[in-house]
């Protein structure tokens with residue numbers, strides 16, 4: 587291997603190997619970080635004192651049993667009475683405080699009064715001056731923080747309807763995420779003025795499980811489409827005709843979550859993205875604890891890291907084989923002594 591051409595060949599081989607190795611390494615990292623995955627966010631609007639409390643708890647219990655997160659849109663001030671209304675209904679207050687530190691639940695702000703101003707297209711904020719919108723959103727945000735000790739970072743305008751001033755005011759108040767209808771900014775998902783926007787993709791309401799699954803299949807199979815499916819429901823969607831909780835609809839939500847997990851192609855997250863499940867969800871059985879979920883996270887991380895090792899080993903072997911091959915053909919051969927004529 588002492589000759590100059592052989593050294594050049596070996597050097598070229600090493601260079602090619604390094605380039606190949608780093609490309610594969612970057613790709614492997616991309617796959618491990620889940621960039622090819624799709625995300626599902628559940629958005630539970632109209633969480634407010636004195637409204638559909640039994641339904642709220644029943645639906646949240648599904649999220650606890652399945653260990654699947656949800657973003658709750660809280661209405662801070664639903665009627666005209668004075669003071670912080672979130673403090674005035676003790677069962678609601680105690681319940682919300684009991685789940686405030688559970689990472690499954692994001693506390694988002696859903697307007698202030700959720701009263702429409704009676705325009706053709708209902709909205710609490712649309713068309714109001716910036717200063718009014720800012721003050722109103724701030725009052726609601728402060729009420730949520732005072733009641734639950736949480737500073738919301740996601741803003742959801744009531745009726746999925748706001749304007750540029752709503753977004754500007756929310757941003758000025760520290761909100762980082764904003765969820766509304768596509769028509770507000772013609773954005774399904776992306777950033778506007780530095781705030782992340784995720785539009786509603788699927789409305790639970792009176793849909794059948796079959797139609798939910800078919801819409802979700804389209805989302806999963808559209809490789810050029812959005813990454814995050816925002817599924818909107820309200821506690822009122824789970825009310826029965828007699829005013830009791832409609833257990834069939836609650837079961838349908840659980841079945842839909844099972845279906846999503848069964849696809850093996852989605853991760854569940856919240857609008858604030860502070861916690862995302864690994865793999866296709868966390869647990870198919872009910873009642874998985876937080877520590878169980880975190881151990882799943884850790885083991886997934888580990889196996890992901892080990893999974894890349896054989897890949898690197900193969901490239902090492904290829905590099906060595908390549909060097910060996912060129913060394914073999916380029917090695918200096920013993921020249922036969924010149925024949926004397």
Ligand SMILES: [Zn+2]
Pocket residue numbers: 631632696700744745
């Ligand atoms: Zn609402």
